[in-house]
Amino acid sequence: MKNYRDFLLNEDFMQWRLFRTEEQNGQWEKFRLENPHFEKDLDEAIRRFNALEMNRVSLSKDEKEAIYSAVMQNIRKHEKRKHRLQAWLAATAAILVITVLSTLFVRLNKDNGSVLLTENSRIVGETLPKEEICLFSGGDKINIANQSDIQLQKNAKVLITNNTEAKKELVLNSVKMNKLVVPFGKQSTLMLADGTKIHINSGTQVDFPSEFNGKTREIHVNGEVFIDVAEDTKKPFIVHTDRMDIRVLGTSFNVSAYHDDREKTVVLVNGKVSVKTEQQVTEMLPNEKVELTNGQITKETVDVSEYISWTNGVLEFYETPVSEILKKVGRYYNVQFESSPDIPLGARTCSGKLFLSNNLDSVMTSVSVLSSTSYRRENNMIYITKK
């Protein structure tokens, strides 16, 4: 054998390199072992055979880029379509979140008093004893577990499903208004007789009828709700709050109105609503926020996700003062914050998402990191200190 070439151009060798069946591999392995003096030539032949390629076609850089950008363009189009679809799904039902300054909280507050609000260092005023969600109907009081679904059905019947999927059916007083009180640290959802779905945030009270028999559908809200209004153009849906009324004109919106928030806001997700205060009436467009401060209405464009994220167990913030964030966390977990006066929590802002997990400590760890503070927890009291 003169050199590697005798292998390289040999028919058996070429077939082996092309097919590499187990039998061929075995035969050549055996050959290699029996003929160690050929090993170098054999390896060289293999190396050279590897230069052989099939169906090499080259695409120019421009061609490759043209295909790639066409792919990316289609992907972006698809993503937009998906967003539009999601927006459309949301629009099929109206969504409303309300925060209103109100007197309806008197009942909730009288135990702890409003003294806490006067102290600047206290951020959240309400710490309630382990209070249950309550549904008042006529003279009856029904206790409801946290995170329950309350569903109104025909003939003033109500179906309550708690988070362990246990169901309970009751009959409400069909004439009077019912009252649902969701204390701090609790959340619930309520489906009204017309199919309108309401996410109720902590520390909120909703007054609603067992059935909508009149020309309009009217409810009263104090606190924060996210309303998914069932469409019915013949019966306008009106949300009454302490300082303003929101009239739904086939739409979706979000209202937040807590008595301890100086600003009451309505955020419109989709459709059209009009907001009426004592002084004025204003119509809103999607992605707009109407804010009521000291009787004055201001309107601005916002990212709505920040205002409705709580319904998914997430708080979203964009350059929000830490004091605001603590207020929301406090409501959700029913805790109260006290900070040393040398920390300007109102001046410090944060942006991001906060997952409202079952573990308050993991939430507080995130908050401390975001705001560069430390915290210490004693029962329902959380003390914020410098790092």
Place this chain on the structure above:
Amino acid sequence: MNTDLMWQKFINERDDTSFSLVYNTYVEALYAYGIHLGFRDELCKDAIQDVFYNIYVKKSELKKVKNPTAYLFKSCKYRLIDLARKEAKIENIDSFDDSFTLDITVLENIIDAEESILLKNKVEKLLECLSGQQREAVYMKYMLGLGYDEISEILQINPDSVRKLMYRSMEKIRQNIDNNHPEWLPLFVILFLNF
């Protein structure tokens, strides 16, 4: 980067960077494959566009993919057939099965020009007697390094049939040499002559 690692990175991270890495690794080979299956340049580019769009959009389905090379080539082939069907409507597309061609090239930086021509001619002669499907299987095995299971998916025949297809190919080559190229000597004869 190893192609499997790169694919995993794309599946897990789903960012444009890992996507463009996958794209750049496969785009030329997929194009070449389409062309050698006998499809027009335009159609090949459209199919490649659709294949990459789909892998980006259909995220959840990709977790099941064991071999990304096999998956991409298979997707590309059947997308091409679909597109051609839509375009031709009446034409019988089944004929595509036997139209696979093989072009042999030898990279000359490893091997000198004269030798590369010799090797190219010999391999071409070796493979000339194979059917389209047999050539396609050889291409999958040699160029893409795919196993019988993966080839069977692309050719839509069972893995045992792929094995048979390979053995029949080798048999055919052997017969072809005996009949048409008697000047080629088996290895043991060469070895014998040299000692």
